[in-house]
Amino acid sequence: xxxxxxxSGGVNDAPExxxxxxxxxxxxxxxxxxxxxxxxxxxxxxxxFESYAQFEQAIQDENGQFHVYSRGNNPTVEYLERKLAxxxxxxxxxxxxSGMAAISAAVLSVVGQGDHILCSNQAYGPAREFxxxxxxxxxxxxxxxxxxxxEAWKAEARPxxxxxxxxxxxxxxxELQDLAAVGAFARSIGAVTIIDNTWATPVYQQPLRLxxxxxxxxxxxxxxxHSDCVGGVVIGPNRLMExxxxxxxxxxxxxxxxxxxxxxxxxxxxxxxxxxxxxxxGLKVARHLSGRPYVRQVNHPGLxxxxxxxxxxxxxxxxxxxxxxxxxxxxxxxxxxxxxxRYFKIGVSWGGFExxxxxxxxxxxxxxxxxxxxxxxxxxxxxxxxRDLDDAWASLQDE
Ligand SMILES: Cc1ncc(COP(=O)(O)O)c(C=O)c1O
Numbered sequence: 001x002x003x004x005x006x007x008s009g010g011v012n013d014a015p016e017x018x019x020x021x022x023x024x025x026x027x028x029x030x031x032x033x034x035x036x037x038x039x040x041x042x043x044x045x046x047x048x049f050e051s052y053a054q055f056e057q058a059i060q061d062e063n064g065q066f067h068v069y070s071r072g073n074n075p076t077v078e079y080l081e082r083k084l085a086x087x088x089x090x091x092x093x094x095x096x097x098s099g100m101a102a103i104s105a106a107v108l109s110v111v112g113q114g115d116h117i118l119c120s121n122q123a124y125g126p127a128r129e130f131x132x133x134x135x136x137x138x139x140x141x142x143x144x145x146x147x148x149x150x151e152a153w154k155a156e157a158r159p160x161x162x163x164x165x166x167x168x169x170x171x172x173x174x175e176l177q178d179l180a181a182v183g184a185f186a187r188s189i190g191a192v193t194i195i196d197n198t199w200a201t202p203v204y205q206q207p208l209r210l211x212x213x214x215x216x217x218x219x220x221x222x223x224x225x226h227s228d229c230v231g232g233v234v235i236g237p238n239r240l241m242e243x244x245x246x247x248x249x250x251x252x253x254x255x256x257x258x259x260x261x262x263x264x265x266x267x268x269x270x271x272x273x274x275x276x277x278x279x280x281x282g283l284k285v286a287r288h289l290s291g292r293p294y295v296r297q298v299n300h301p302g303l304x305x306x307x308x309x310x311x312x313x314x315x316x317x318x319x320x321x322x323x324x325x326x327x328x329x330x331x332x333x334x335x336x337x338x339x340x341x342r343y344f345k346i347g348v349s350w351g352g353f354e355x356x357x358x359x360x361x362x363x364x365x366x367x368x369x370x371x372x373x374x375x376x377x378x379x380x381x382x383x384x385x386x387r388d389l390d391d392a393w394a395s396l397q398d399e
Contacts, residue, residue: 019272020087023083023086046070072250076261076265080261080268085235089202092235094241096234096255104248106194106244107130107131108247110194111135116142117165120147120165121144123196128144148175153182162191163192163194164182166207167195168200172372179211180315183212187211194212197217198216198221202215217235219232225352279302282322282377285382294327295325295326302319321376321377325375336396340396341357355385357373358373
């Protein structure tokens, strides 16, 4: 060992880091790679061995400490997985080629023929489609519930309910579920809970610490943070992750590549910093919109008028910058407003550097259809974004 890399072991080891900033930035010195401060990209499909005995030993523990084949365990991907597990407070993480690959693998790892799923009725659309329609052909039934009501979860549970699927906050109407309460109820009936934690990120919400079993993320959003990657992750305890890795991960094969993992890791380094900025800018823009005459309601859990603001403060330590407004203005006018915005681009996804806008017609609690505009507040100056919103709206009144 050379003098510059002495910190890799022994008395000089840094203490267990606590803050997300430190967890993300700090690594013990890695002497396997000449002290390189970022993990090299292992662009290889397979790993070779000096002896047949070593090969056989590695095959026995392919998803443990050995590397055999990159569909199973690639060092660059594994490095990202360790970081994400640490951030969420989970024992194990596994990265996937997309958020949906992570969600479908996690769900399939829990349910089988004849089982029943309870799913929040505002969860991400393709996740609902997967559980509600696709899984029907394998004899799995799904009931969609008002996730904000603990009573609704309880009322719809059946003896064969194996999974409660949450997403909190939801990503169109920003409704919360009480994670500790739903988690405790699931445990009482012997069911597993999965939550989509994409909105809050592990920086602002750690559901495993509140009693949820498995966390999934679309890495495509804040975690990668630059609109240049598609990926997903499942994080949880070894007791659930081991079978998920052996079956849904290895057999369905929806892996993340080493190149993507390295790009995600580069984005992850600034996640807490970006989240601080997203939080403050998102709240500023949301507060501004809450005073506008064309806005019936702002759906942002960080605003005191959000009906679940208290719960939000209890289970999250900060807020994402994706929120929506409900408006009584005609849908066409809202779409024209979106078209006239300069800094908000029209497009799906979110979590990158750039602000985005989409217009939706959605059912509300009463069953009535209402008009919504969803904003993602990026890293621009929030005052420029507010001026953009005001100017574009004013230009519609001039005609
Ligand atoms: C809340 C949420 N979960 C999951 C997904 C799916 O992620 P991916 O597009 O990476 O498959 C998305 C994508 O928009 C999302 O918004």
